[in-house]
Amino acid sequence: MAKILIVDDSRTSRKILREILEDAGHTIIGEAVDGEDGYIKYQELKPDVVTLDITMPKLDGIEALQLIRKFDENAKAIMITAAGQKDKMVRAVKYGAAEFITKPYEASDVLKVIDQVMA
Ligand SMILES: [Mg+2]
Secondary structure, three states, X not given: OOEEEEEOOOHHHHHHHHHHHHHOOOEXXXXXXXXXXXXXXXXXXXXXXXXXXXXXXXXXXXXXXXXHHHHOOOOOEEEEEXXXXXXXXXXXXXXXXXXXXXXXXXXXXXXXXXXXXXX
């Protein structure tokens, strides 16, 4: 089971993702409310996996990804995307994103992606 940091500016989105992951036995070791907070908490908590929403204030998910991967070149980051973010997905791949999850969340997809990243 994975220790996961959730980074998303939407409280509802964090809550839904937390429930899906905890129900499957994963541990949420922290939540962050924007990209800057996510970068700080990643350094503090050193999660197995970090989920990064793409659209966030202060630093967006792509900017947070770049900083996190500079801090930890092996960081496993899953980008949380919405429809119509293809350009940003391409950039995220370039900066080392491990996988993608599309909102709205489908529990089976979320858990499959976590397993793939942890494998
Ligand atoms: Mg957002």
